[in-house]
Amino acid sequence: MSGVTSTPRARRRAHGRYGRVSQVVTEIDERLGVARGGRTFLDKIFPDHWSFMLGEIVLYSFVVLLVTGVFLSLYYVPSSTVVTYHGSYLPLDGMPMSQAYASTVNLSFAVRAGLLMRQMHHWAADIFIGSMVVHMARVFFTGAFRKPRELNWTIGVTLLTLAIVNGFLGYSLPDDLVSGTGIRIAYSILLSIPVIGTYLAFWVFGGNFPGTVILERFFILHVLVVPLVMIGLVGAHLALLVRQKHTQFPGEGRREDNVVGSPMFPVFMAKTTGFLLIVAGVIALLGAFAQINPIWQFGPYEASRISYAVQPDWYMGFLDGALRIFPSWSFHSFGHTIPFEVTIPAVVLPGLLFGVAYAWPALERRVTKDNAIHHLLDRPSDRPRRTAAGAAVLALLAMLFVASSTDVIANFFHVSLNTVLLVMRVLVLISPFVAYPIAYRIAKEMHAWHGAGQRKTPNVVTRTDEGEYRAEPAPAFADDAEEPLAPTPVPDFIEEPPPPPPSRGTRAIDR
Amino acid sequence: MSEHRTPVSLRGLPADDPHLQGAARRPELVERVLALSMLVGLVLIMGFGACYWINAAPWTLGATMGGGLFFLGVGLVGWGKYLMARGPFVEERHALASAPEERDALAAALVERGGALVKRRRVLGGLVGGGLGVFGIVAVFPLLRSLGPLPKGTLFHTDWRAGSFAVDITGRRIHVDDLAVGSVVTVFPEGTQNTSRGQAVDQTILIRLSNENFVTEPGRATWGPQGYVAYSKLCTHLGCPVGLYEQQLELLVCPCHQSMFNVTNGAIPEFGPAPRPLPQLPLYIDAQGYVRSQSDYHEPVGPGFWERS
Numbered sequence: 001m002s003g004v005t006s007t008p009r010a011r012r013r014a015h016g017r018y019g020r021v022s023q024v025v026t027e028i029d030e031r032l033g034v035a036r037g038g039r040t041f042l043d044k045i046f047p048d049h050w051s052f053m054l055g056e057i058v059l060y061s062f063v064v065l066l067v068t069g070v071f072l073s074l075y076y077v078p079s080s081t082v083v084t085y086h087g088s089y090l091p092l093d094g095m096p097m098s099q100a101y102a103s104t105v106n107l108s109f110a111v112r113a114g115l116l117m118r119q120m121h122h123w124a125a126d127i128f129i130g131s132m133v134v135h136m137a138r139v140f141f142t143g144a145f146r147k148p149r150e151l152n153w154t155i156g157v158t159l160l161t162l163a164i165v166n167g168f169l170g171y172s173l174p175d176d177l178v179s180g181t182g183i184r185i186a187y188s189i190l191l192s193i194p195v196i197g198t199y200l201a202f203w204v205f206g207g208n209f210p211g212t213v214i215l216e217r218f219f220i221l222h223v224l225v226v227p228l229v230m231i232g233l234v235g236a237h238l239a240l241l242v243r244q245k246h247t248q249f250p251g252e253g254r255r256e257d258n259v260v261g262s263p264m265f266p267v268f269m270a271k272t273t274g275f276l277l278i279v280a281g282v283i284a285l286l287g288a289f290a291q292i293n294p295i296w297q298f299g300p301y302e303a304s305r306i307s308y309a310v311q312p313d314w315y316m317g318f319l320d321g322a323l324r325i326f327p328s329w330s331f332h333s334f335g336h337t338i339p340f341e342v343t344i345p346a347v348v349l350p351g352l353l354f355g356v357a358y359a360w361p362a363l364e365r366r367v368t369k370d371n372a373i374h375h376l377l378d379r380p381s382d383r384p385r386r387t388a389a390g391a392a393v394l395a396l397l398a399m400l401f402v403a404s405s406t407d408v409i410a411n412f413f414h415v416s417l418n419t420v421l422l423v424m425r426v427l428v429l430i431s432p433f434v435a436y437p438i439a440y441r442i443a444k445e446m447h448a449w450h451g452a453g454q455r456k457t458p459n460v461v462t463r464t465d466e467g468e469y470r471a472e473p474a475p476a477f478a479d480d481a482e483e484p485l486a487p488t489p490v491p492d493f494i495e496e497p498p499p500p501p502p503s504r505g506t507r508a509i510d511r
Numbered sequence: 512m513s514e515h516r517t518p519v520s521l522r523g524l525p526a527d528d529p530h531l532q533g534a535a536r537r538p539e540l541v542e543r544v545l546a547l548s549m550l551v552g553l554v555l556i557m558g559f560g561a562c563y564w565i566n567a568a569p570w571t572l573g574a575t576m577g578g579g580l581f582f583l584g585v586g587l588v589g590w591g592k593y594l595m596a597r598g599p600f601v602e603e604r605h606a607l608a609s610a611p612e613e614r615d616a617l618a619a620a621l622v623e624r625g626g627a628l629v630k631r632r633r634v635l636g637g638l639v640g641g642g643l644g645v646f647g648i649v650a651v652f653p654l655l656r657s658l659g660p661l662p663k664g665t666l667f668h669t670d671w672r673a674g675s676f677a678v679d680i681t682g683r684r685i686h687v688d689d690l691a692v693g694s695v696v697t698v699f700p701e702g703t704q705n706t707s708r709g710q711a712v713d714q715t716i717l718i719r720l721s722n723e724n725f726v727t728e729p730g731r732a733t734w735g736p737q738g739y740v741a742y743s744k745l746c747t748h749l750g751c752p753v754g755l756y757e758q759q760l761e762l763l764v765c766p767c768h769q770s771m772f773n774v775t776n777g778a779i780p781e782f783g784p785a786p787r788p789l790p791q792l793p794l795y796i797d798a799q800g801y802v803r804s805q806s807d808y809h810e811p812v813g814p815g816f817w818e819r820s
Contacts, residue, residue: 043521045602080707115569116576148607181751181767184711188749188814198666198816203658208665209750210711245604253518259602260518262591267598270591277584281577288573303711304680304697304744306754310767323749323784324768330786330815339815341784342749375604407769417769418782 046268047248047261051138056272057131060279061124062234068121069223075107075114076100076173078219080212089296097175097300100215104174105296120287125170127283129163129315136160140360140390143378144247147371150361152240155233157357162230164315169222171313174293175215180301181310183218184209185323192342210303249377256375309408314401321403322349325425353393384443391439392432399424399431518601530600535593542594549586555579666818667811669713669743671792675700677717677741677802687737687800690719695756697744700804712812714744714752715792716763717802718774727791728777734793739802741792742778745813746770748785763789786815 016022029035046052079099085092087102088109107114136156139145145153168186172179187209190201206213245259254260262268286292298307312320322345331338356363364386365371380387402409403424410417459471519530535541556579562571608614629636677685677698682705685698698717703709718740725735734740742763744752751767756774762781763772770783778789790812793805811819 043602045521045600048599112566113563113569113572116573120573184751185749185767191814191816194817196817198662198818199655201816202660202662203655206659208662208708208712210707211659212707244607245602253599253601257604258518259604260599262598263521263596263600267591267595270595271588274584274587274589274591277580277587279584281579281581281584284573284577284580286577288570288577303707304699304714304752306752306766308755308766310751320768326784328748328770328780328784328786332820335820336817337815337819338817339786341786342814373607407766421769421783 042263042265044242044245044264045259045261046264047246047254047259049249051142052246053275054131054135054138056275057279058128058135059234059238060276061128061131061283062230063276064124064280064283065121065128066227068117068124069227071113071117072107072121073223075103075111076219077103078173078216080175080210080215092296092299095300098215100173100175101295101300104176108296116284116287119290119292120283121170122292123286123290124283125167126292126314127279129160129167132156132160132163133315136357137390137394141378141380141387142247142249143374143383143386145361146374147361147365148244148373149240149247152237152244153361154358155237155240157354159230159233159237160357161354162226162233166222166226166230167313167315169218169226171293172218173215173222174295175301176295177298177301177305177307178310179295180210180303181306182312182316183214184303189342189346192339193347194336194338194343245375247375247377249379254376256373259375311404311408317404318397318400319346319350321400321405321424321428322346324406325400325403325421325428353397356393381443381446384440384447387443388436388440392436395431395435396428399428403428516597516599518599520602521600530598531596533594534597538594541589545586545589545594548582548589552579552582552584552586555582662818666813666816669700669807669812670703670709671700671713671715671804671807673804673806675804677701677715677794677804678704680704685717685802687739687796687802690717690739692719692721692738693758694719697752698741698802712745715741716744716753716756717741718756720761720775725775727775731777731791731793733795734791734805736794736796736802739794739796740774741794741804742772742774742789743792743808743812745789746785747780747787747789747814748783750813753789 016026025035025038077099081099082096083099083102085095085097085102085105087093087106089105092105104118108118109115139153139156168182172183172186187201187205190204191197193200202208204214204217205211206217246261248254248259248261251260262271299305311317323342326341326345329340329344331340378386406420406424407417409415410420458474460474461469461471463469516530519528524531533541555575559572559575559579562575678701679685679696679698682701684701685696690696695716695718698715699709699713703713719738720735720740721738723738724733725738725740726732727735727740742753744754746753746765746767748765748768748770751765753763753765753770753772755764755766756762757764757771761773761775763774763778764770765772765783765785768784770785771781772778772785772789773781777791780786780788790808790810792808795803795805797803
């Protein structure tokens, strides 16, 4: 007996049926007690829906941002000290420029894969924030923010704010002509805040613009402080997701008290890891083939120079658009100035937008008096007023974004800049009021539509012996007919009870 | 056509249950396609290594790395989607809330233990809380104060003085014969053209509008000698350089937010979000014919702020 257990193979077997794996599990479990929790984790079910992938795009572009960002930080020099450039990019040879700009040009041209990493970083940032907005819209329109997930909504809105701030900080670091102008505008916006504005601007910039410390400060905020907070919040966001389990759309066998989908191991892991590779791959392909932010063409920042068509990255577009179209309503009185033409579009407007975003779950609960726990999602048409409100805000943001290109539009269509500006003012003002009723109407119609959520059945065309053609709808699909898939009734506090359509909300999920 | 399947629990499922089969109807074919995708991915990743090694053009690095990751990812996603257990599986959601007794126990612990502490030792609790609170407030001030100087009067003045020579970016003094009518040049008070403050604050746009003295506004009779007028180049909206001069319309245009200033009538904003005219710099031409400033600007340059009257 003792002779048998002494062979290594037998010793391994002694730990359990699965040999070395059993041995490793035993060793870890005796120390950390992970067996039960680990199995629960591997068995964890993730609901499948294409829209749940949007958050994954956010997460994986964040991963790409961290990796490429570490690469860039090895070569970037955060210093406004002026040096004379003598590098491999000859058109700039002999020009005075900040070390920050020189090092950015240098890492683009002299460092192997540097340009690729820089372009990937920039593309990943744009995709990061873009997919964040789309993910947020999905969560909003499907009601995934409702109790018990209000805290995760709050974390998400904070992450979006931080992402936009960090995007701006990173965009500013190369110290090129366009981004330097952006910093100048940011300084003036700080300056515009009543009472404390000048102090705030001087503290942030270490004195009057441009000062000597702003790039160093932006750098440490961009690579350390903000990412650290974001990593913590992303961790909390995911931990809450695991703890509260993912929401799911109503459908066959899907109830408030269960989750239907694929298990964590191996199906979800394979799909999500593959998706990480796809996101990273697409960003790398963009970095390879789609030029972004060619700072060597803009030239180094000099406070007295400027170029045409100065525009920020897309996620700042709505602010720039608001600044362009807001009328020149400055307040001068009692020995003080409040530059409303800056404060309102650049401070009050974003404050209001993000304030409403933070408050929305509470606002909605207040209106609907709905204090129930929700794990089943709404279809956007189930909640016409919420859907319409979201559409109104998106329409406003879209119009503000377009307004950030007034000069380009005027040039492109050969119309007067004044006309474009006036048109944009009107469009921005009316867009929410046009979008709201349209979205509301569409949602209502879709909701009342016979067979909403059901698969369409084909028409069968038959020819009689006399040569007459006849089209008749085919009988419903077998699996549709087998069990009508009414979603678990969710108390609808917002809308009056819908007229009883025969098969409202019935849907088959085809997998 | 999809087969109808009811969600089942993963636990205790027999190994031959159809839920554990892949979704592919022709698994061998799918496997071959996925293998091809992954093989392409592997080859491209190897190509990335090769391109990096020989220092090939940046786009080849991105193409090989991006393509490689993409095709590997497609293979892996396809593997998970078509060849692994198709499900659907179901898992119960357990209520997040604890039992009422447990909640009561927590509240009791907080109130009875904690409350007793505070009630009996109110002074100690107050001192600790007060000390930390005061520290929080006091710590803010030195922290803020070390971030930068106080604004004081610095926003109200530029480096233009009585008699400052106007020089261009290279430091060359501007002579009365230098500019033709309709031309513009960016100038700085001599000595500041290479400093960041000179660049950011003192920048001034010098325009020659005619050959005679030019009066842009009543009370500025001597400010535009021999047709030379000078305005602060900082937009009164957000401080961008007002760098575009539309010669025919005699408008200065800010490229950032398209404010337009009419240079013939005191740079009053004609269009756009800028709220105030560009401040005008009073000039004179000295005996040698150099363009010089009579004084500093008479008002703060650039965007608005609270302390500005």
